[in-house]
Every structure is written in C-alpha cells, then in structure tokens.
Amino acid sequence: MNDSELILILASIILQAAPLMIAVCGETITERVGVVNLSLDGTMLMSAMTGFVVSLKTDSVWLGFLAGAAVGALFALIIAFGTIRLRQSQVAVGFVLTLLGDDLSAFLGQNFTHIPGPVVKFMPIPVLKDIPILGPLFFNHDMVVYFAFALVGLTWWWLFRTQPGLHLRGTGERPEAAFARGVNVNRVRYLYTLIGGALVGIAGAAYSLNVKIGWAEGHTRGLGWIALAIVIFGGWSPIRGAFGAILFGATKALATVLQRIFPEVSVVAFNSIPWLLMILVLLIVSSESTERIIAFLPRPLQRPLRHLLRAAPPMALGKIFGGK
Amino acid sequence: MRVEIRDIRKYFGSVKANDGITLTLEEGHIYGVLGENGAGKSTLMKILSGYQPPDSGEILLNGQPHTFDSPLSALKNGVGMLYQDPHDIPPFSIVDNFLLGRDKRLRLNYRAAESELKELSSKYGFALDIQAHVDSLSLGERQQLELVRLLAGGAEVLILDEPTTGISAEQKDVLFNSMRKLAREEGKILLLVSHKLEEVQELCDHAFILRRGKYVGEMEIPCPNEKLVEMMFGQVPPRSERPTFELGDPMLELRDVNISTYRLSVKNLNLSVRAGEIFGLAGLEGSGQRLLIQACAGLVRPESGQIILDGQDITSWSYHKTRAVNVAYVAAGRLEEGLVASLSLTEHVVLAQRETDFFVDWAASGQDAQSRIEHYQIVGRPDSTAEELSGGNQQRLLFGLLWNKLKLILLEHPTRGLDVRSTNYIWNLLYQRRQDGTAIIFISPDLDEIIERSDRIAVFSGGVMSRIVDAKTTSVKEIGHMIGGQL
Ligand SMILES: Nc1ncnc2c1ncn2[C@@H]1O[C@H](COP(=O)(O)OP(=O)(O)OP(=O)(O)O)[C@@H](O)[C@H]1O
Ligand SMILES: [Mg+2]
Numbered sequence: 001m002n003d004s005e006l007i008l009i010l011a012s013i014i015l016q017a018a019p020l021m022i023a024v025c026g027e028t029i030t031e032r033v034g035v036v037n038l039s040l041d042g043t044m045l046m047s048a049m050t051g052f053v054v055s056l057k058t059d060s061v062w063l064g065f066l067a068g069a070a071v072g073a074l075f076a077l078i079i080a081f082g083t084i085r086l087r088q089s090q091v092a093v094g095f096v097l098t099l100l101g102d103d104l105s106a107f108l109g110q111n112f113t114h115i116p117g118p119v120v121k122f123m124p125i126p127v128l129k130d131i132p133i134l135g136p137l138f139f140n141h142d143m144v145v146y147f148a149f150a151l152v153g154l155t156w157w158w159l160f161r162t163q164p165g166l167h168l169r170g171t172g173e174r175p176e177a178a179f180a181r182g183v184n185v186n187r188v189r190y191l192y193t194l195i196g197g198a199l200v201g202i203a204g205a206a207y208s209l210n211v212k213i214g215w216a217e218g219h220t221r222g223l224g225w226i227a228l229a230i231v232i233f234g235g236w237s238p239i240r241g242a243f244g245a246i247l248f249g250a251t252k253a254l255a256t257v258l259q260r261i262f263p264e265v266s267v268v269a270f271n272s273i274p275w276l277l278m279i280l281v282l283l284i285v286s287s288e289s290t291e292r293i294i295a296f297l298p299r300p301l302q303r304p305l306r307h308l309l310r311a312a313p314p315m316a317l318g319k320i321f322g323g324k
Numbered sequence: 325m326r327v328e329i330r331d332i333r334k335y336f337g338s339v340k341a342n343d344g345i346t347l348t349l350e351e352g353h354i355y356g357v358l359g360e361n362g363a364g365k366s367t368l369m370k371i372l373s374g375y376q377p378p379d380s381g382e383i384l385l386n387g388q389p390h391t392f393d394s395p396l397s398a399l400k401n402g403v404g405m406l407y408q409d410p411h412d413i414p415p416f417s418i419v420d421n422f423l424l425g426r427d428k429r430l431r432l433n434y435r436a437a438e439s440e441l442k443e444l445s446s447k448y449g450f451a452l453d454i455q456a457h458v459d460s461l462s463l464g465e466r467q468q469l470e471l472v473r474l475l476a477g478g479a480e481v482l483i484l485d486e487p488t489t490g491i492s493a494e495q496k497d498v499l500f501n502s503m504r505k506l507a508r509e510e511g512k513i514l515l516l517v518s519h520k521l522e523e524v525q526e527l528c529d530h531a532f533i534l535r536r537g538k539y540v541g542e543m544e545i546p547c548p549n550e551k552l553v554e555m556m557f558g559q560v561p562p563r564s565e566r567p568t569f570e571l572g573d574p575m576l577e578l579r580d581v582n583i584s585t586y587r588l589s590v591k592n593l594n595l596s597v598r599a600g601e602i603f604g605l606a607g608l609e610g611s612g613q614r615l616l617i618q619a620c621a622g623l624v625r626p627e628s629g630q631i632i633l634d635g636q637d638i639t640s641w642s643y644h645k646t647r648a649v650n651v652a653y654v655a656a657g658r659l660e661e662g663l664v665a666s667l668s669l670t671e672h673v674v675l676a677q678r679e680t681d682f683f684v685d686w687a688a689s690g691q692d693a694q695s696r697i698e699h700y701q702i703v704g705r706p707d708s709t710a711e712e713l714s715g716g717n718q719q720r721l722l723f724g725l726l727w728n729k730l731k732l733i734l735l736e737h738p739t740r741g742l743d744v745r746s747t748n749y750i751w752n753l754l755y756q757r758r759q760d761g762t763a764i765i766f767i768s769p770d771l772d773e774i775i776e777r778s779d780r781i782a783v784f785s786g787g788v789m790s791r792i793v794d795a796k797t798t799s800v801k802e803i804g805h806m807i808g809g810q811l
Contacts, residue, residue, distance in 0.1 A: 162430050163423070170413050170424045177411040180375065181425025182396025292586045303455065315415060 042101020072201020
C-alpha cells in the first residue's frame with residue numbers, strides 16, 4: 001500500500017462517515033435538551049427510503065434530502081408529543097417507533113428496491129483540494145461531506161457559545177432551574193427534538209443518496225443504533241461525536257483489511273472490533289481509575305483534562321419535566 | 325420598594341397551603357418568616373417569586389398590582405428567590421451558570437460576565453473560583469453564586485428559603501453579613517425563612533408567623549423565643565428534656581481504622597461508644613465523619629483496622645450483613661437514599677420487613693403501616709406516597725421503619741429542615757431507644773444540636789478526628805475552633 005492509496009482509503013472513510021456524523025450531531029442536540037430519541041434506527045430507514053424515492057420521482061436529490069428531513073422531523077414530533085405532552089416513557093415511544101420505521105420502510109419501499117437513482121454531485125473545492133494530504137482528504141468530496149463538517153462546527157458553536165445554546169443545555173441538565181431563568185422548557189424541548197430528528201432524517205437520506213446508493217429492505221439497519229452508541233461515546237459533544245463516527249468508520253475499514261490478511265478467521269470476529277474498541281475507550285474514559293490518575297497530575301493540567309474527559313449524560317436526560 | 329401581599333390563596337386539593345395571607349414589606353428590612361413544617365411558608369414565597377401562581381389574591385409593588393408568570397418576570401420586577409435547593413445547574417461552569425437567562429444577545433460575552441461576577445462577589449464578601457464547575461462547589465458557595473446572579477438581575481426583594489441548612493458556620497456569617505449590608509446600605513427587602521429561632525433573632529428585625537396556611541401574627545425582633553414558638557404552634561410545646569441515662573458496656577469499638585477513597589482518607593480512628601450513648605460528630609461536610617458512619621454501616625470498606633460491634637468483629641461486612649445484626653443507617657438524603665419517592669407507605673413497610681416471604685401479605689402490611697402511622701404521628705395514609713409527605717413527615721416515616729431492637733443507629737442530619745416540635749419528637753424517639761441499650765452516632769451541621777443532644781462529641785477536620793470532648797463541658801466556640809482545624 002503506498003501513500004496515495006492510504007489517502008484514498010482515508011478519504012473514503014470520511015465520505016462514508018458523513019451520514020453517521022450528521023446523525024450523531026442530530027441526536028447529540030436532542031439528548032442535550034434532555035430527550036432520548038431512541039427511534040433513530042427506524043427513522044433512518046424511513047428517511048433513507050423516502051429520500052431515495054422522492055429524489056427518484058422528482059429527479060432532484062435536494063428534494064430527496066428535504067423529504068428525509070421531513071420524515072425525521074415527523075418521527076421526532078411523535079417522540080416529543082408522546083413524551084412531553086402525553087408524558088409517556090421516552091424509551092417506550094422510541095422503541096415502538098424503531099420497529100414501526102423498520103417495517104413501514106420495507107413495506108412502502110418494496111417497489112423501489114435495487115434500482116439506480118440520482119446521486120449527489122461530486123464537488124471538489126478549487127484551490128483547497130490541491131493542498132497536499134488535507135486537500136484530497138477533506139476538500140475533494142460532495143456537499144454532504146462539507147455539510148457534515150460544517151454542521152459539527154456549527155452545532156458546537158451553538159451549544160457552547162450562544163445564549164440559545166445555553167438554554168438548550170440548561171434544559172437538558174436541570175429543567176427546573178432553566179425554567180426559573182425564564183426558559184420555556186417544553187417549547188425548547190420540542191424545537192430541538194424536531195431539529196435533531198430532521199438532521200437524523202437528512203443522515204438517512206444521505207446514506208441512500210450518497211454512500212450506498214439506492215434502496216433495499218433494511219438498507220441502513222443498525223446505523224441508528226451505532227449513532228446512538230457514538231453519541232454516548234462522544235460524551236454528548238458534537239466534535240467528539242464526529243471524531244467517534246470517523247474512528248468507527250476507520251476501525252471498520254481496518255477490519256476489512258485484516259480480514260483480507262487473515263481469511264481463515266470468521267468475519268464476525270472482525271466486525272466486532274469497532275464495538276470492543278468503543279467499550280474499551282468508554283471504560284478508560286469514565287472509570288474511577290482515570291479520576292485517580294488525574295489526581296496525580298500537576299494541578300494546572302487536572303482541570304482541562306477532566307473537562308476534556310467529562311462524559312456525563314445530561315442530568316435530566318429521559319426525564320419528564322413536571323412543571324409548566 | 326414597598327411590597328404588599330394581599331389575601332393570597334393557594335390550595336393543593338384539600339390542602340389549604342395558603343389561606344388568605346396578607347403582609348406588607350417595607351424597604352431596608354430583614355423579615356423572618358416562621359411557621360411549623362407544612363405551614364405554607366415555601367408556598368407563599370414561591371408565589372411571591374413567580375414560581376407558581378396563586379389561586380387568588382394579588383401582589384403590589386410600590387402600589388402597582390403585578391402578576392408574575394415566571395421567576396424571570398418576577399426578577400425583572402425586582403423579586404428574586406434563593407430556593408431551598410439552589411436552582412443552579414451543577415454540570416455547568418460557573419460562568420455558564422451565571423449567564424443562563426441573563427441577556428438576549430445571541431453570542432455569549434464571557435469576558436464581561438466574568439468581570440461582573442468578580443466585581444459583585446467581592447463586593448459582598450464572597451470568594452468564588454470563577455474557573456470551577458458548579459458541582460465542585462459547596463452548598464454555601466452555590467448559594468453565594470445564586471445570590472450574585474439574582475443581584476445582577478436587579479433583585480430589590482430577596483427571598484431566602486432555609487438558606488442555612490447544610491452550610492458551614494463561616495459561610496453562614498458571610499451570608500448574614502451580606503444580607504445586613506443589602507438591607508442596611510442598599511435598602512433592599514430581605515425575607516428569611518428559617519426554623520432556627522436563634523438565626524431569626526440574630527438577623528431579622530421583624531417576623532411574620534404562619535400556621536396552617538394562615539397569617540397568625542407578627543413580632544418585632546428581638547423578642548422572647550417562647551412568644552414566637554407559641555404563635556407558631558398555638559401552644560408552647562413541652563421542651564424535651566434530655567433524660568439522664570446510665571450508660572452500659574461498650575457497644576461499638578473502632579480500632580486503628582483507616583479508610584481511604586480517592587477524595588479523602590481518614591487515618592487511625594479509635595473510638596468506643598457505649599450502649600445507650602449518643603455520640604455526636606461535627607465538622608464541615610466531607611471531612612471524614614460520613615466515612616466513619618458508612619464504614620460502620622458496611623457501605624465502605626476500611627483499608628485496615630477493626631470494627632467490633634458488641635464483641636463481634638464486623639469489619640468489612642456488607643451492608644446487608646450489618647443490617648442483620650441490628651445496625652441501622654439513616655442517610656441524609658431522605659428522598660434519594662432513605663425513601664423511594666413514588667412508593668406508598670405500605671410498600672415501604674414491606675420493603676423494610678426483616679423476613680421476606682416470596683408473596684406479600686398486603687392486608688397485614690397495610691395494617692402494620694396504619695399502626696406505624698398512628699404510633700409515629702405521620703400525617704398521611706397507608707397509600708400516600710413518600711413524596712406527598714412534608715419534610716417533617718418523611719423524617720418520621722424513616723424512623724417509623726426502623727426495626728425494634730437495634731444495637732447501633734447511625735444518623736446523618738437527623739433533623740434537617742424540621743421545625744422545633746418535630747425535632748423534639750424525633751429526639752424523644754431516639755432517647756427512648758436508649759432503654760434497649762442502643763448506641764447512637766449522628767452527624768449534624770448544627771452545633772447547638774450536637775452539644776444539646778450528645779453525651780460525647782468528636783470533630784472531623786480534613787480527615788482527622790479530634791480528641792473526644794464531653795458535651796456537658798464544651799461550648800459552641802470550642803467546637804467551632806476544632807472544626808477550623810485546631811484539633
Ligand atoms: N406541589 C404540591 N402538591 C401538593 N401539596 C403541596 C405542594 N406543595 C406544597 N404542598 C402542601 O402544602 C402545604 C404547605 O407546604 P409548604 O411547602 O409551603 O410548607 P412549609 O411551610 O414550607 O414547610 P417546611 O417547613 O416543611 O418547608 C403542605 O401541607 C404541603 O404538603
Ligand atoms: Mg419549605
């Protein structure tokens with residue numbers, strides 16, 4: 001394997017990770033506001049199918065993405081309504097929707113399986129694409145990839161540098177306190193659950209329009225669960241989440257390479273590598289032993305490191321807000 | 325500013341939490357708000373601060389009627405409240421916590437917020453570490469942060485609901501000094517809700533007394549405590565005299581016990597507590613006293629040393645095993661560790677049973693619950709859930725669930741947030757326990773309680789246990805010095 005081959009592999013990892021990055025961003029926003037949208041797997045199947053079919057019928061990928069976003073927002077609306085208004089369990093509603101999305105997408109999409117359709121246009125960025133290494137890695141892609149990276153940055157900025165972002169996080173951590181500071185808790189929860197869901201919908205469409213083009217039953221199955229896991233892995237930070245999504249893609253690529261080298265070992269063994277790695281990192285990051293190790297380091301280092309490794313879920317995640 | 329509260333009513337089902345309350349507050353005063361548990365103090369304060377609307381009645385600021393639809397709208401009109409548990413956001417950085425809800429601009433201005441925070445906190449004598457996260461602060465510091473936030477928001481009327489439960493004596497002094505400054509120099513109105521009459525006498529110049537949702541009177545402060553107590557309860561409750569008691573043989577012994585966690589280590593604990601003895605542990609929160617209690621309860625494992633209960637070595641036993649040999653542990657967090665918020669009293673009785681059959685005899689358990697309700701005078705029914713009970717009644721329930729013959733009772737903050745009468749009631753129960761030869765060890769931040777109720781006292785400071793002092797001969801001052809590290 002020479003250098004340019006490696007860069008090609010890395011670039012394709014990024015291309016494939018883009019939908020996952022978008023979905024992780026969406027779910028990070030939703031969970032940060034205190035709502036678990038557990039229906040991600042069903043949502044992505046539905047939006048992948050809808051996105052593909054709409055763009056096939058209209059011959060416009062943009063309308064496909066729009067349709068995917070609408071489907072994602074619709075699923076999120078059901079979650080929000082069921083849990084905020086009807087005060088049902090977020091886990092129960094999300095789980096039912098997962099199953100629904102899976103079956104419904106198979107049923108509605110059955111006439112559109114295994115046919116070619118429109119693709120997102122390749123769009124290298126002039127000048128930037130010629131930067132050695134970085135150019136082919138990051139600037140030799142299409143809108144979906146650029147959108148994914150921009151989204152990660154924008155989400156981070158929104159969450160951590162703006163007043164509405166502060167409202168969002170405060171609502172997810174301690175809704176009573178946010179309410180006392182004038183935040184309309186339920187409205188904020190509705191809003192960001194919908195936005196998060198729409199992004200997950202875009203991610204689903206991005207998969208069927210840009211990564212594995214087309215539709216087949218169970219096309220994106222598993223991807224939603226992976227996104228949910230990466231949100232946790234990323235400690236509810238969009239940047240760490242995006243990093244997790246790329247890392248996940250990389251370990252999968254690595255598994256493929258290893259499989260070629262050791263053909264006698266079962267495929268399943270290699271497929272579980274990313275998961276094992278994820279569990280390992282989670283253990284390292286959130287265990288008490290890390291806290292012990294940090295306590296030994298010089299004081300000025302302790303705080304930034306703790307901050308970096310801070311991976312606690314939003315305090316009110318999954319809880320119903322009793323107030324107005 | 326002049327505040328008039330007119331004929332405020334608030335009913336929760338059949339409970340008349342506020343039943344037509346009228347008060348007037350004048351500029352520059354510190355008012356005490358007194359009343360037994362469940363009298364309706366917090367309800368009234370939450371209405372005044374916009375946290376909940378009244379069923380009827382009105383609030384006038386400088387003669388103008390106002391309705392607040394949220395705490396923010398109250399703050400915009402100059403009314404801010406410090407809640408019993410501060411309404412801050414523990415995982416946030418201090419600046420984020422300060423900024424939330426502060427202004428309408430999209431981009432957060434951290435630099436301006438930091439300098440404003442620094443300026444205000446030094447003005448009122450608070451030493452806050454701006455870089456820290458809220459969850460690394462002590463309760464007292466979190467209150468200071470909330471106060472600063474309310475003042476920055478333009479509060480002219482400040483309500484403090486039981487601010488001194490759980491903060492250190494120094495923090496209390498800092499708080500009281502800043503409150504005096506706010507009233508005397510800046511003409512603000514302060515309202516202090518408290519069960520500690522000494523504090524009200526020390527700080528306030530006027531007190532309102534509520535009983536069962538009604539206004540029953542007001543007093544100029546200082547005045548005799550008995551007067552206040554009589555108004556609060558309708559009669560002067562008998563002062564619980566601490567009965568003298570012949571102590572028995574050693575019940576619990578700690579020999580060279582070392583406990584360490586990554587936060588704190590406690591070295592060389594040596595202690596002997598006798599049957600029927602009440603042993604008080606003082607010290608700032610997190611100084612090691614809790615580790616001692618938890619080690620005896622089997623909740624943390626000592627690194628070395630021996631714990632002997634009534635001649636039996638129980639070192640490193642699990643919680644379930646120590647329970648089986650009649651050790652009881654009553655944690656500080658009533659609803660977090662002691663009770664299950666959504667379970668009924670009957671279900672609590674079932675959970676606490678010593679022998680558990682696979683099938684629950686609900687009828688018998690219901691009767692058992694009813695008899696405990698009567699014996700411990702809990703205001704509630706067998707099917708009320710724990711969270712519906714007022715603080716005092718939750719505490720009674722906790723004690724009502726303890727087994728009959730116990731060798732050792734370990735208590736954290738046994739009377740936190742309780743009114744005078746409930747406090748006496750709880751202590752009388754504990755005094756009775758001594759007849760069975762039960763040894764009692766308790767932690768309390770209230771030094772008066774420690775000195776009044778204990779036989780002997782030890783003080784923890786930074787993981788070190790002091791010499792043991794006799795409660796009869798010590799003073800609040802001496803204990804205070806020991807807490808400060810002069811062991
Ligand atoms: N949200 C609520 N739902 C039902 N009942 C309530 C609610 N809030 C308060 N109550 C009831 O109203 C009464 C007054 O409660 P409140 O909290 O105002 O008392 P308090 O004077 O602050 O008592 P404490 O000294 O124990 O804090 C109590 O009987 C309480 O059980
Ligand atoms: Mg109260």
